Amino acid sequence: MTEKEALIAELREIIKPYVQDQEAFENLSEETHFITDLKINSANLVDIILDTEDKYNIEIDNESMDKMSDVKSAMEVIKDKLAAKG
C-alpha cells in the first residue's frame, strides 16, 4: 500500500460513522465531496475535523477547515499539518 492509499484508508475510517450516502461511500475516491456526495451534515463535518485532529495529533485551523471539502483536500491538509509538525 502506498502512503497515499494508506491515508485514504485512514480517512475512510474517520468519515465512515457520519456518511449518509453509503453508495457514494463505497465508491469513495479522491474526488468524493463530503457534503454533496457523502451527504454528511455540517455538524458532523465538525466531528470529522475533531476526529482528524485527535487521530493525527494536529490542529486544524479555520482556514484549513475551509479547504477540507473533499477527500483530496482533506488529505492535503493532513499532510501539510504533519509536515509542519516535523
Next chain:
Amino acid sequence: MIGNDIIDIAYTKKTTDWQRRGFLKKVFSDAEQDIISEAKDAFAAVWRLWSMKEAAYKSYLQKGGLPFNSPARIAIKLTDTTFGSAEIGEFYQELRTDQADDYIASYTQPPAELKQVNQVFNLSKNDPATQSAETRKVLIQRLAQDYHLEEKELSISKNLPGPPELYLGKQKLKIAFSMSHHGVFGVFSFLD
C-alpha cells in the same frame, strides 16, 4: 436573499455530541460560548446559534458569497429570545428563531416591504435518500398552489454547494426561496 435551517431536537441528541472536547471552540466565538455557558438550557442555545449560522450562510451564498466550511467565520449576535443577526465579513443578515418542543428553526428576516412565508412540515421518514426530494416536492406543491402554476412544470435544480434554483419548464423563476431538512422535519421559506 433568504435562508433557513431546522434542527430536529431528538435526532440531534442522537447524532451530535456538542459537549465533546473541542466542539464548541471549533464552531463558536468566545462571545457565543459565553451566551451558551450563561444560558439556562445550553443545548437550546447551542442549536439556536448553530441554526442561525446555517440560515445566514444560505442567504450569504445566494448573495454570491463563496462557500466555506468553518462555522466560526459566522458571528452571531442575539437581540432577544427570538431575534438576532449574523455577520460574515461585510455581509450582514437579520434573523429570527422559533423554538418548538421538538425542533428549532431559524429564518432570515425579510426586507420590510416583503412578506416571507416560513413553513415547517413533517417528512414521511428520516431517510437521507428521500428527504431532499420530499422537501423539494412539498415546496413545489405550495408554490404551484400560491402562484397558480402547473406543479408538473416546476422543478428545483441542485447546485451544491451553491444555492438551488427554481424552474418553470426551462425558464428560471425569480422567486427567492430556501429549504432545509433534518431528521423528521423539513422547512421551506419563500418571499412573496
